[in-house]
Amino acid sequence: MSETTLTLDELERLVGEILRKAGLSPLHADALTRVIVAGERDACKSHGIYRIEGCLRTLKAGKVIADAQPELTRDGSAILRVDAKGGFSCAAFELGAPVLAEKARALGLAALVINDCTHFSALWPEIEALTDQGLAAMAMCPSYASVAPAGGSAPLLGTNPFAFGWPRRNADPYVFDFATSVAARGEIELHRRAGTRLPEGWAIDASGAPTTDPEAALAGAMLPFGGHKGSAISMMIELLAGVMIGDLTSPEALEALGTTTLVPAHGELILAFDPARFAQGRAGDPMARAETLFEALLGQGARLPSQRRFQARARARSEGIRLSADEMALLHRLRDL
Ligand code: NDP
Ligand code: PYC
Known part of the structure; x- marks a missing residue:
């Protein structure tokens, strides 16, 4: 099937046009365009x-407010809060991130709470915004109930992404970002569209039996990664980025939305750390010590998480982005709605 190659600028213009025509304010259209094109x-x-x-x-x-004006509040503590006011999370994060970085540098660590946001994006763009500032960072959020806990048989947890980043002086940062389900729900949907089976162990059907059929998986439940370990991490995310920040847990988000066909609204928690402030000169430079670990890992033939992403990024910058005929048709259909 024929492919089209677009430059990053061309794709950005097309996605921005679609989002603005759909009614999003420039603040949100631009912030969404940045994360979608980055993906x-x-x-x-x-x-x-x-x-x-x-x-x-x-x-x-x-279910999402097209022109919401996110609002930042500070209470003098290490916790900053952005109320997204029912809008998408991307603009709320962009408002809070510089203040989070400033606070983490001043105090050694700081937290950004985002409340009442509609959340569809990957977390690594947010992590990279902080590693670019020389900070280590973690981000997490619930989703909506679509994952059965280990030992359970029905949706309760979200696909609850968790991401971590460590800054590096002369290299791309160390970043991982994954769903706490075996795969992101988006991957199941992509299998459904492509008419391909799921790998074993990703999901159960509505009766609780293992399935490799994407339709049955979407009607049933996904499974957490790593059995009881992923299940516990996912529950931690419900507690920290749902209950603790005074926002919705995944079952509550599903109940509020009433469907898994729309993007869920809930909160997000982002933590930033200044490694030098924590190390206080003990045991040497933390940046240099981290490099020793990375070299040892690479020395075994393993790869760093995000290495594939950074390679894809370099390729896209020099060669453009290749989109299939179906993908181009989708973009044109959405633009001409
Ligand atoms: P993947 O399993 O594709 O990747 C997880 C991480 O592991 C990536 O950082 C990846 O790096 C790294 N990785 C993969 N293979 C290797 C390897 N062999 N060695 C070392 N590292 C490796 O991610 P998921 O499908 O679980 O999640 C995809 C995205 O979905 C995430 O960005 C997440 O934030 C997002 N998501 C968002 C949700 C939301 O509610 N907003 C919900 C759930 C997921 P690399 O990319 O370089 O391969
Ligand atoms: O891929 O699981 C997912 C997901 C849910 C919400 C946004 N992404």
């Missing part, structure tokens, strides 16, 4: 242009 650029298909339709459906259903 395509870094070959993260489950959070690239494929997400646009879901965002537009959510907008049309009146």
